[in-house]
Amino acid sequence: MEPNRKKDLITFDDWSKDEIIEIIGLSAELKEKRRRKEITNWLVNQTLFMIFYEQSTRTRNSMEAAMTQLGGHAHDLTADKMQISHGESPKDTAKVLSRMGESIAIRNCFYGIGNKYLHQIAHHSDIPLISMQDDIYHPLQVIADLMTMQEYYGENLSGLKVAISWAYAESHAKPLSVPQSQILLFPRFGMDVAIAHPLEFPLQQDIIDKAVENAQRNGGSISFTDNMEDAISGADIVIPKNWGGFAHFDHFIDDEQHYQIMRHNLQKYKHWILDSKKFSLAKSDAKIMHALPADRGKEITDELLDSPNSIIYDEAENRLHTAKAILAMLMR
Numbered sequence: 001m002e003p004n005r006k007k008d009l010i011t012f013d014d015w016s017k018d019e020i021i022e023i024i025g026l027s028a029e030l031k032e033k034r035r036r037k038e039i040t041n042w043l044v045n046q047t048l049f050m051i052f053y054e055q056s057t058r059t060r061n062s063m064e065a066a067m068t069q070l071g072g073h074a075h076d077l078t079a080d081k082m083q084i085s086h087g088e089s090p091k092d093t094a095k096v097l098s099r100m101g102e103s104i105a106i107r108n109c110f111y112g113i114g115n116k117y118l119h120q121i122a123h124h125s126d127i128p129l130i131s132m133q134d135d136i137y138h139p140l141q142v143i144a145d146l147m148t149m150q151e152y153y154g155e156n157l158s159g160l161k162v163a164i165s166w167a168y169a170e171s172h173a174k175p176l177s178v179p180q181s182q183i184l185l186f187p188r189f190g191m192d193v194a195i196a197h198p199l200e201f202p203l204q205q206d207i208i209d210k211a212v213e214n215a216q217r218n219g220g221s222i223s224f225t226d227n228m229e230d231a232i233s234g235a236d237i238v239i240p241k242n243w244g245g246f247a248h249f250d251h252f253i254d255d256e257q258h259y260q261i262m263r264h265n266l267q268k269y270k271h272w273i274l275d276s277k278k279f280s281l282a283k284s285d286a287k288i289m290h291a292l293p294a295d296r297g298k299e300i301t302d303e304l305l306d307s308p309n310s311i312i313y314d315e316a317e318n319r320l321h322t323a324k325a326i327l328a329m330l331m332r
């Protein structure tokens, strides 16, 4: 990365592969330093403004802990604590925060709004803008996924079969951003990604097109099926994940009507759960990943999520180390 140039993180598709590899290397270094209880005061007196429009456990706490461990401070903000709730413009918000701190991070997953809002803030901000998830991308999750995969399978992930399967859930609206970021990034590292979903729960076509392009350029592959078992068959890694349950799609007329359509569609696919019968189709030593929070007993059985094949807590822990690496790289 060029020194003294403001760089944002909205999607890793805007970052080179070398930059991503650098982040993973720095994350591993920071993980080791934490294990050895070494002090890493790299961001002393620096401030990160975190603005959450939605709930968060992993992102909020990994980012705040990351800033503390790097010697700086994170403001844990919500839109309703700020004049954003009275309509203050993205320009004024970005300009003011730029005068007071060193980075802005935002989670805004509202469909059709979140990504656009982040781009507006990034445009007007003089300091880096980091996405903590929007309606299209979740870069902080997917970089932790990649680090976790390399810890288990080594640096060369070419030929690894990753099954990403839509799964039933009803706890809350789970965005498209995790699977979309995964299908964009994993093929850049040569992985073969098989995606399964019912026809009613597609990913965005422009993201699929870009993912196919990434696969063609880097030796990975992307395939789609509407059969969960087909995707899981022979997989090294299985990721059961709900998306789009109550999402905004183009064909609805008003919110209530849309909600009822999605509710009806959702109920048809309660059998899309990762259980031991389906998982037995994967390789015998296959790993299970999940960004969390998981709908236990709906997306995946407790038996599998708590099994030795599950590496979900390593994946969650790596949110901290990768967050530290990203903050250090963008703010130092």
Ligand code: CP
Residues within 6 Å of the ligand: 055, 056, 057, 058, 059, 060, 133, 141, 291, 292, 293
């Ligand atoms: N995976 C993830 O982003 O978790 P949170 O919603 O808890 O931040």
